[in-house]
Amino acid sequence: MGGRETDVVLLDENGIRSDGRKVNETRKVTIKAGVLKNASGSAYIEFGGNKILAGVFGPRDVHPKHMSNPDTGILRVRYHMEPFSVGERKKPAPSRREIEISKVIKEALEPAVMLEKFPRTAVDVYLEILQADGGTRCAALDAASVALADAGIPMRDLVCACASGKAADTLILDVNNEEDQAGQADMPIGYMPNLGKITLLQLDGVLTADEYKKCIELGLEGCKQVYEIQKNALREKYFSSGDKD
Amino acid sequence: MSESQFVLPGDVIVTGDYRPEQNVILDGDRLMSTAVGFSEIEDNSVTVTPLTGLYTPKTDDLVIGKIVSHNALSWEVDINSYYPGILTAFDIFGKDYSASRDDLSLKLNTCDIILARIANVGSRDPLLTIIGENLGKIDSGELVKISPAKIPRLLGKHRSMIQSIEASTNATITVGQNGFIILKCDDSAGLQKAITSIKMIGMTHDDANIEEKVQNILDENN
Numbered sequence: 001m002g003g004r005e006t007d008v009v010l011l012d013e014n015g016i017r018s019d020g021r022k023v024n025e026t027r028k029v030t031i032k033a034g035v036l037k038n039a040s041g042s043a044y045i046e047f048g049g050n051k052i053l054a055g056v057f058g059p060r061d062v063h064p065k066h067m068s069n070p071d072t073g074i075l076r077v078r079y080h081m082e083p084f085s086v087g088e089r090k091k092p093a094p095s096r097r098e099i100e101i102s103k104v105i106k107e108a109l110e111p112a113v114m115l116e117k118f119p120r121t122a123v124d125v126y127l128e129i130l131q132a133d134g135g136t137r138c139a140a141l142d143a144a145s146v147a148l149a150d151a152g153i154p155m156r157d158l159v160c161a162c163a164s165g166k167a168a169d170t171l172i173l174d175v176n177n178e179e180d181q182a183g184q185a186d187m188p189i190g191y192m193p194n195l196g197k198i199t200l201l202q203l204d205g206v207l208t209a210d211e212y213k214k215c216i217e218l219g220l221e222g223c224k225q226v227y228e229i230q231k232n233a234l235r236e237k238y239f240s241s242g243d244k245d
Numbered sequence: 246m247s248e249s250q251f252v253l254p255g256d257v258i259v260t261g262d263y264r265p266e267q268n269v270i271l272d273g274d275r276l277m278s279t280a281v282g283f284s285e286i287e288d289n290s291v292t293v294t295p296l297t298g299l300y301t302p303k304t305d306d307l308v309i310g311k312i313v314s315h316n317a318l319s320w321e322v323d324i325n326s327y328y329p330g331i332l333t334a335f336d337i338f339g340k341d342y343s344a345s346r347d348d349l350s351l352k353l354n355t356c357d358i359i360l361a362r363i364a365n366v367g368s369r370d371p372l373l374t375i376i377g378e379n380l381g382k383i384d385s386g387e388l389v390k391i392s393p394a395k396i397p398r399l400l401g402k403h404r405s406m407i408q409s410i411e412a413s414t415n416a417t418i419t420v421g422q423n424g425f426i427i428l429k430c431d432d433s434a435g436l437q438k439a440i441t442s443i444k445m446i447g448m449t450h451d452d453a454n455i456e457e458k459v460q461n462i463l464d465e466n467n
Contacts (some may be wrong), residue, residue, distance in 0.1 A: 041297070059299075059327040110253075114279060118327050150252050152298020153392075154279040156270060157255030169464075194255035194277060231253055238281055238296050239251045 026174040031233035041151025045143040049133025054143035056151040059121035070095035073115035077106040081129040108190040108200035114154040134177030157192035162222030189219035254276035268293035300326045300393040300423035302371040309421030317344040327421040330373040358383045386427040391447025393424035413463040414439040
């Protein structure tokens, strides 16, 4: 982070970004719940150029046994990028970055999932990044949340996520790959919209105190937009006529 | 009783002085759903009937299970739940069971299907019993799995739905509360119709006109 040199015009004189979006516009998001037959719950998300598959198993027996907790269930998350998900082949073994993102997503989901109802069990979340285009951790978190709800695991709220950031000295919503590489800041936010609680907040880059506040507000707006799409995905699966309430 | 609403985790069902019941939590004075399902408000209490998820064991429920393994004292049974069901050796061999004399695998082996009752649900794995009428090993029949949340819909009011399927197909249907169903029928066409109807109920999330849809399947080629 920190404004690497690039030929791409991140923001033109009309306030339009490199991919044609306005500063406060997210990329196109589509989510489909229940795409895998063998998983307890699943979801597929397309977040701009990101394509991510989420599968959830459990609550189930913990192996190895020593990991189990007699007072509560445990959540295990594996974020994994396919070798073909990026331009140059990525080695399939878990990298430092993948291990970190797995941990970050796990900690972002834990406040929502009611694991205390299932002592001695584990809930496993597998996130496969089929295609990456910047902002995969947010998109993966969105998919994981829908997959957990699809698996019928009790949750206090859905977790929605969206990044905000700064590029060409302007605060922007939903940072894409170019903006992430050449921009000045990237702030992924995970949010429980009904409880009004932030479960993930990271910042890579430099912002002033004022920009920081505005960036959070902008990110939360994005989260709320994604939340509506998550709700529609679940409605689509479980109540296809859509609007009983 | 209020009209049921389709709810998702985190949705606020109602605000005020209500009692949170199944799949509902209280946040201040807001009652929020914790599952995908239908909410109902009855006598000041709010419940959500889930549309997805595994079976939550309840004492006295009739369940169909598959033997997964056994040790010296008990069998472990898959009952489509978060925890395996435990069937103790004393349940079959009686009080004078001896681990050195009796061999558990002679009575029930891995992959055998049993009809059992949940004897106890405590802090440990749910305890099963096969002491009772018609309980025990199931030797023949077709096993169908549906979501446990769909079992009340399959049974219908006063078992009306399951009785109408049984009457039209001459099948004997044993329904486990855990979503496992065993069908027995001499007529293969009738068996197929019964399986199709049950799977259709299991797959359908919108309950409107479900009786009509089942009747259409049962009436085919009649």
